Amino acid sequence: MTNDKSHFEEEIWFSSVSEEQLAKYDKDAAFAAFKKRVAESSKPKVQTHHRLRWLRYAAAVAAVVAVGYFSFKGGQSNVASAFGDIVIEAPQGSRTQMTLPDGTKVCLNAGSRISYSQGFGFSVRLVSLKGEGYFEVTHNEQLPFSVESENVRVKVLGTKFNFRDYPSDAEATVSLTEGSVAMSSTKHPAEDRLLKPGQRAMVDKRTGKIYVENYDVAKSSQWTNGRLIFDGQPLMEIVKTLERSYNVKITISDNRLLTLRFYGDFLRQEQTLREVLDALAATDKIRYDQHGKNITLYYP
Structure with a gap:
């Protein structure tokens, strides 16, 4: 009989009340039954220990992931708020050509100004225009391109169009050469109008109403050639x-x-x-x- 059995027998002996009661039990059977109970009672404890240890690890990982995620989102927000604006102007009597960070080509007419965030292309592709510009937009389905002025906003994926909104003009105009655009007036931002190639839209700045007509749109961008x-x-x-x-x-x-x-x-x-x-x-x-x-x- 092993030392383990002697140890267990002692445990049984000390749990007995009297010799008379002890004589009624078979030691070997009692020892076997005791070992079985010990095995059964210890098994869930091991599983519970492993389960608790796993839960602690999972909680730690989740905490790290959560902290990382919110730190990343917070970092994005902080970085975005830290971006300044880039402003490019075409003085009176001249034109200016430029290429945006995403490859979009822009030609600014005289007396025009364009501005965009240093974070252009980070989460949005948005430019603000005052005056007149001709755009050849690089296609990107995941990040639509938008041009906004005081009176009009245009959203595109990839296209060619002329956008004119000088402060002194009674109307703002958008002439589409290629692709498609969705446009709206700032007075009625929920009312989008879709333009097809060969169409020109005129926005009445006073009322915000949009008029669309078929037009020789090549004339709208001839200023880019002087x-x-x-x-x-x-x-x-x-x-x-x-x-x-x-x-x-x-x-x-x-x-x-x-x-x-x-x-x-x-x-x-x-x-x-x-x-x-x-x-x-x-x-x-x-x-x-x-x-x-x-x-x-x-x-x-």
Whole structure:
């Protein structure tokens, strides 16, 4: 009989009440029964110990993961809030071409400004525009590209379009060359309008209403090649274009001129402002005086 058995027999002996009672038991059978009970009672304890130890490990891992996740999200938030804005301007009388961090190409017209966060492409692709810009957007389904101005917001995946919203204009316009865009006015942000290639949308800044029409959209972006196309625009609009393109100040001295509309096609690199004004005056509808950068238009 092993030492273990002697030990267990002692445990049984000391648990007995009297010799008379002890004589009624078979020692070997009692020892076997005792070992069985010990084995059965100790087994759940081992499992419970392992289970508790596993739960402690799982809780520790979960705590590390949770801390890491919230630290990461907090870090994202802190990094995003720390980003400054990058601002690029095209001065009066010039145009500026640029490529955004995602590869999107932008051409800014004279007197325009574009801004975007240093974190552009990190979680959003959003630019703000004041003036006029032509965009060739790099496709990215996971991160749509957005352009916003004071009056309009445009969302795209990958496309080519012209966006114009000068503060002095009564209307903001979006002309789509390729792809598709969803646009809305800031007065009615929930009312999206979808544009197809060959369509132009005009937004009434006063009411926020959007008008969509089929249009020769190539004309909208010809300014990127230095062309000035006047397709029946009122004189006031033409004056604003000439001021931005040639960096001058033009004054209309007679309100009767405001009803006039003109047609013309000029190449700014080859034709001076005086040549453009001479062409307008050749219609016998206006005359002008020029003193340096100041021009005054008169009724004939």
